[in-house]
Amino acid sequence: QSALTQPVSVSGSPGQSITISCTGTSSDVGGYNYVSWYQQYPGKAPKLIIYDVSKRPSGVSIRFSGSKSGDTASLTISGLQVEDEAGYYCSSYTSISTWVFGGGTKLTVL
Amino acid sequence: QVQLQESGPGLVKPSQTLSLTCTVSGGSVTSGPYYWSWIRQPAGKGLEWIGRISTSGGSMYNASLRSRVTVYIDTSKNQFSLNLSSVTATDTAVYYCARRSGLLSAFDVWGQGTMVTVSS
Numbered sequence: 001q002s003a004l005t006q007p008v009s010v011s012g013s014p015g016q017s018i019t020i021s022c023t024g025t026s027s028d029v030g031g032y033n034y035v036s037w038y039q040q041y042p043g044k045a046p047k048l049i050i051y052d053v054s055k056r057p058s059g060v061s062i063r064f065s066g067s068k069s070g071d072t073a074s075l076t077i078s079g080l081q082v083e084d085e086a087g088y089y090c091s092s093y094t095s096i097s098t099w100v101f102g103g104g105t106k107l108t109v110l
Numbered sequence: 111q112v113q114l115q116e117s118g119p120g121l122v123k124p125s126q127t128l129s130l131t132c133t134v135s136g137g138s139v140t141s142g143p144y145y146w147s148w149i150r151q152p153a154g155k156g157l158e159w160i161g162r163i164s165t166s167g168g169s170m171y172n173a174s175l176r177s178r179v180t181v182y183i184d185t186s187k188n189q190f191s192l193n194l195s196s197v198t199a200t201d202t203a204v205y206y207c208a209r210r211s212g213l214l215s216a217f218d219v220w221g222q223g224t225m226v227t228v229s230s
Contacts, residue, residue, distance in 0.1 A: 089156065089157055
């Protein structure tokens with residue numbers, strides 16, 4: 001199972017919106033509505049911010065939203081804040097009952 | 111609130127078996143339905159799902175690691191564990207344990223992670 005494809009880096013200014021893509025195949029992202037997103041600060045464990053493509057766990061800011069079209073899922077962060085600067089990873093369930101992650105995207109808030 | 115804590119050797123010699131344990135506190139490893147996973151992250155790289163065990167004892171593994179991996183539950187200690195055999199330098203990584211609730215298709219609780227280096 002190959003890793004999902006994410007851009008290595010994205011950047012934005014405070015107040016702007018950014019979108020991170022996550023591309024898989026019909027055997028993972030495209031086949032199931034089981035895409036999740038995680039935020040990770042350096043030296044820390046990942047934190048769940050989106051599950052089931054577009055649902056937010058309790059306590060996660062409404063500035064984080066998720067969507068999917070075909071084999072590509074997307075994470076959008078609106079009203080960028082300095083504290084959003086972190087690594088972001090997508091994950092998907094697969095057709096062989098396993099889980100696959102993306103390579104990760106480093107978000108820089110300029 | 112459930113918390114997870116990894117433990118185990120920080121240094122393992124090549125060709126030996128890496129063994130880690132995840133202690134579950136604030137809840138039972140047998141309650142659920144929950145799925146208990148191991149995930150790793152080499153320095154500066156992405157996350158890789160290794161495998162999981164369910165509260166009923168069923169396991170699934172990453173196909174690329176299946177021949178070397180075992181994940182099992184110790185209900186008496188409220189823990190689940192990872193064995194990865196025949197390790198090489200490419201197995202050097204931070205290893206995380208994580209929980210997936212049967213109600214969520216995502217990993218909602220994570221341990222802090224433990225660094226394991228494979229070196230002679």
